[in-house]
Amino acid sequence: MNRVRYLGDVGYLADGNMSMKDISNSVRKRRMVGTIPPVYPNGWFGLIEAHRLKKGTSINISALGLNLAVFRDEEGEAHIVDAYCPHMGANLAAGGRVKGKCIECPFHGWKFRGDTGECIDIPYADKIPSQAKVKAWPTMELNNWIYIWHHAEDIQPSWLLPEIDEITSGEWTYRGRSEHFVNCHIEEIPENGADVQHLSQVHGPIMTAGIDLRYMWSKLWSFANHEWRARWEANEPPEGHIGTLFLSHSIKVFGKRIPPIDLDLEVRQIGPGVVYLKFESVFGKGMYMQSLTPVEPMVQKIVHNIYVQRRMPTIIAKFYLYAEAIQVERDIMIWNNKKYEGKPVFVKSKEDGLIARHRRWYSQFYSEHSPRLTFQKDTMDW
Ligand code: FES
Ligand SMILES: [Fe+2]
Structure with a gap:
């Protein structure tokens, strides 16, 4: 499986007069306001x-x-x-x-x-x-x-990425990839991991309800929904560059959980560009590997690979990859159209507090000479 969606393919509000490509360009222009963190982290x-x-x-x-x-x-x-x-x-x-x-x-x-x-x-x-x-x-x-x-200060690697033994040894096998281009600041994407409150809102409706946030709440699909329980924390030194999200997922049909399709996930965000997401289900173990790389200051490329135990039926592995892609494409509709809010209006709550903590944690990937983007609101031309 190889699902590839370029910028302008998903997540914009096409209106009949403008194509998604035109809209992706106009969003890039009109949203360029405010101060944002540096665009290329270390x-x-x-x-x-x-x-x-x-x-x-x-x-x-x-x-x-x-x-x-x-x-x-x-x-x-x-x-x-x-x-x-x-x-x-x-x-x-x-x-x-x-x-x-x-x-x-x-x-x-x-x-x-x-x-x-x-x-x-x-x-x-x-x-x-x-x-x-x-x-x-x-x-x-x-x-x-x-x-x-x-690294903006030209220093040598201060940490390494961990090897996934199950991949090196061949115990887990490759079952496909998805690739997406997203129009937003890079930090928005990992921040999603600590934003536990968006899960029921953006990822609640079941997959068949689609990727368009405007239509996914249709009555037709309301008999079932995803349920998420999540906790995010920054790891202790020497793993300070890692943040971990513990996530449990179930599907409820007519309000009843279906235990065989429960999924427990451990999502490790390793620095700004890599996520290893291990899961366990009745069909076996596996992982999604996410690679996030800025191709332009405000354009990110996300690739997901899926690896699973050999005993897991291929069709299930492909379904997992597909299900993940659908959820990512919903996030993309948020990311493509939002701006980076440097001064969010947070409420006093565990949920908003986590986002603030994530921002503090993430700031370790910026340094004095990290490249910044300065906006020239009226003269910018793509
Ligand atoms: S050798 Fe002349 S440009 Fe590279
Ligand atoms: Fe999300």
Whole structure:
């Protein structure tokens, strides 16, 4: 299963005169008000699923305000370097060939090492200038993803992503992916995890009620609903970069719970860009893996992969992935149309208190030089 929804595909209010694409552009313009946190937090971010990068090939990826050449060398190791060649600015991933541990620029053949970014060969010169270097980014290949470490102060990784043994060992098997583009500030998406009060509102109506928040309350589907119980907490050091949401889910039909379809979930938000969501059901165990990466200051890419125990019927695993995608697409309708509220009007309650706590927790991923977006309300043109 591979469900892909681009920006403008879901979550906008098309009105017959304007397409969802036009609306997505106009929302981007008119919503640009107020102060928002920096747009590219510090941490690990997934760039591409590892199996999609073949040995000896490169791919050009734009993310986090960077233009990157991601390549797998001839020994199988993955590297991430700045895409532009320091010689004349050609894009290394647009026709550059992978040779040994290096990528060779397609323009004049300069060769750069993937691990250090150093130029080690210029075909027509003996002396290599010391500035002949591309930036090589800290790279981690894990759980079938290639992750980049992005830090505005240029410091080396201060924490790592945990390996999922069940995936490495092959005990759990891959059953598909979904991919969504969302028009909002990156922090909105993890914040959803601590926002336990939105669960019954946005994720209450059953799946068949659809993804359009305007119509999902129809009487037709009111005989059943999702019920969620949730608790969020920040982990203790040295896991301070992790926040955990404990979630139990059941479906009620005519007010009665159906225990066999209960689902218990442990959702670990690991830094700003990665979520490992383990679940347990009567059909077996498994996990959703979420990768969240900013492709533009206010455009985020979310990929979900699902892995399950081999004994779980494939159709069930695909259903779980589909069910998750439906719930995400409802959130997308909120995210695409809202603004980041820097000064929310909170009430004194456990629920709103959690969101405030999440914001304090999340602020650890911003630092002095984190890139900010300043809005020019009237002149902005996409
Ligand atoms: S631009 Fe890359 S070698 Fe000339
Ligand atoms: Fe949500």
